[in-house]
Amino acid sequence: MEIIRGITQKLRFLRGAAGAWIPWGWVIILIVVGIGVGCTAYRREIKYRPSETLVEILSDFQRHLEDDTYRFQVVRDVSGRSLYKVTLIRLNNYEKIYPNNKFKPIISFNKAKAYEKLHEYDLAIQSYEDVLKVPSPLAELAKKNHAICLEFKEMIQRAQDDSLPQEYLGALEKKIQGWEQMIEKHKGTPYEYLAREQQEKVEGEKVAVIQSHMGDWKDAGLAIQHYNTLISRHAESKNINRYLLRFGDFYVSMASRYAEEKDPHGLKFDLKEFEKFADAALELYESVANRDGISEKLEAKEKVKALVSYIRTIRKISQ
Numbered sequence: 001m002e003i004i005r006g007i008t009q010k011l012r013f014l015r016g017a018a019g020a021w022i023p024w025g026w027v028i029i030l031i032v033v034g035i036g037v038g039c040t041a042y043r044r045e046i047k048y049r050p051s052e053t054l055v056e057i058l059s060d061f062q063r064h065l066e067d068d069t070y071r072f073q074v075v076r077d078v079s080g081r082s083l084y085k086v087t088l089i090r091l092n093n094y095e096k097i098y099p100n101n102k103f104k105p106i107i108s109f110n111k112a113k114a115y116e117k118l119h120e121y122d123l124a125i126q127s128y129e130d131v132l133k134v135p136s137p138l139a140e141l142a143k144k145n146h147a148i149c150l151e152f153k154e155m156i157q158r159a160q161d162d163s164l165p166q167e168y169l170g171a172l173e174k175k176i177q178g179w180e181q182m183i184e185k186h187k188g189t190p191y192e193y194l195a196r197e198q199q200e201k202v203e204g205e206k207v208a209v210i211q212s213h214m215g216d217w218k219d220a221g222l223a224i225q226h227y228n229t230l231i232s233r234h235a236e237s238k239n240i241n242r243y244l245l246r247f248g249d250f251y252v253s254m255a256s257r258y259a260e261e262k263d264p265h266g267l268k269f270d271l272k273e274f275e276k277f278a279d280a281a282l283e284l285y286e287s288v289a290n291r292d293g294i295s296e297k298l299e300a301k302e303k304v305k306a307l308v309s310y311i312r313t314i315r316k317i318s319q
Helices: 002-018 024-047 054-063 083-097 104-117 121-131 139-157 165-185 190-212 217-233 240-262 271-289 297-318
Strands: none
Touching: 054 083, 054 104, 083 104, 104 121, 104 139, 104 190, 121 139, 139 165, 139 190, 165 190, 190 217, 217 240, 240 271, 240 297, 271 297
16 A cells, blocks of 8 residues: 555655646556565565574474374374474475574474384484483483383394294294384383384394295295284374285285186196185285275285176186
8 A cells, every 4th residue: 555655645746846747547557566576575574584584394293203103193284294204304405594503402303203204213312412412401300211212223123133933033023022022111102102102113124034035835824823813913103004904915926826726627626725825815905905094905906806706707617
């Protein structure tokens, strides 16, 4: 409004000075140009202002520090990205804008918490050490968390150099039990959820090792046993539907293997033996396909369709 009043006053002055009438079309053009210039000046004025404060960066992050990331999906920001990854990016950008800011301990501490949530314990340890370099009210808590991250790091590094399958499986089982102790030790804190996620990861790795080294049909029974253990122990995990699909895929591979070895065209093929594996897979797929509100539902439905078609084909061939 100030811009418009200024232009109007100048037009009146020009009209009086020139003694001539100025068409309203020119008045409108001048007003629009004036507004454009004013808006451009305003945009230039705010262009280099900081886009956010440290409080804005950490407000959502702080509210989700104690989230149970074992049972529930990681929270996302408005753009759909992981809040923990986004917070790290924003903190790094803040440090670039203000390299000598007085909030270094706060920034380093929150970086460490974000790294913990991402299971990057080496980086979390470094960030906690940055907190401890200067006097800070966060020093005591940083020292405590630093010690926990060192424990987690040591646990992860166990059994990484073993090459023989049996030795490796034994080492993985020790890690599973070690994480169980960590879960009990940090019960009721966010570190419990992190320990559960790590235990879950090791158990998944153990099943994968058994499956990849599977020789005869006896090994199939061992793999099935460990799949059942994984699913029963981590029934509350946010990843449970993925494990069910993965277990179903295993049964499909066993059904396919049986069909290849025994040949449905021949006399040695036992349809009931084939269906034992195929029906088990179908049951697992359907358990996921029938659940609403999960991202794996569509994938499970497609697997059901494909498997039903495959079963019908094998039945027809074997008749």
